[in-house]
Amino acid sequence: MEFYQGRETNLLRRIFSWIVDITVVLSLAWFCLFAFGTQIKVTGQSMAPLLWPDEVVLINRLLYDYKKPDRMDVVVFKREDQKTNIKRIIGLPGETVQINGGYIYIDGERLVAEDNLDQVSLGGLAEEPVELGKDEYFLLGDNRDSSEDSRFVNVGNVRKDQIIGKVWLRVFPLIRVNLILS
Numbered sequence: 001m002e003f004y005q006g007r008e009t010n011l012l013r014r015i016f017s018w019i020v021d022i023t024v025v026l027s028l029a030w031f032c033l034f035a036f037g038t039q040i041k042v043t044g045q046s047m048a049p050l051l052w053p054d055e056v057v058l059i060n061r062l063l064y065d066y067k068k069p070d071r072m073d074v075v076v077f078k079r080e081d082q083k084t085n086i087k088r089i090i091g092l093p094g095e096t097v098q099i100n101g102g103y104i105y106i107d108g109e110r111l112v113a114e115d116n117l118d119q120v121s122l123g124g125l126a127e128e129p130v131e132l133g134k135d136e137y138f139l140l141g142d143n144r145d146s147s148e149d150s151r152f153v154n155v156g157n158v159r160k161d162q163i164i165g166k167v168w169l170r171v172f173p174l175i176r177v178n179l180i181l182s
Contacts, residue, residue: 124151
């Protein structure tokens with residue numbers, strides 16, 4: 001009987017140890033996700049089909065403290081009117097962006113991108129060459145026909161200090177949870 005009680009106590013200790021370990025790991029993961037990231041709800045259809053209205057994404061707020069944003073990164077930025085938007089980086093600091101004949105040109109060379117992300121039907125401000133300053137980016141929504149972005153005066157070029165972070169994970173709806181690779 002004593003032998004049986006010893007095995008039972010040992011099993012309870014192992015189960016308790018597993019519960020504590022799992023709780024610590026989940027707590028640490030939750031802390032990292034929400035301490036270094038921010039949850040944003042997608043509004044509008046400017047990033048469709050990548051992101052749809054009412055989806056929730058997490059952004060990495062620390063990434064751009066250590067590296068520069070890259071072309072085609074999907075980022076969250078705060079506009080001058082304090083609205084928060086999600087767009088894709090097309091033009092980098094010091095480059096000249098122009099939209100001509102339905103295509104995007106960077107420093108005179110046509111941008112090559114997958115999923116027709118190199119095409120634009122309305123050039124807006126970029127019908128004429130747009131020169132980006134040393135800390136400015138040119139951003140476009142993936143759904144070019146339904147996007148208020150750097151082509152328009154109310155958004156214009158986006159400064160690095162306006163960029164909040166890079167979108168990296170869709171968390172809602174649960175059926176579409178996945179990494180956002182750009």
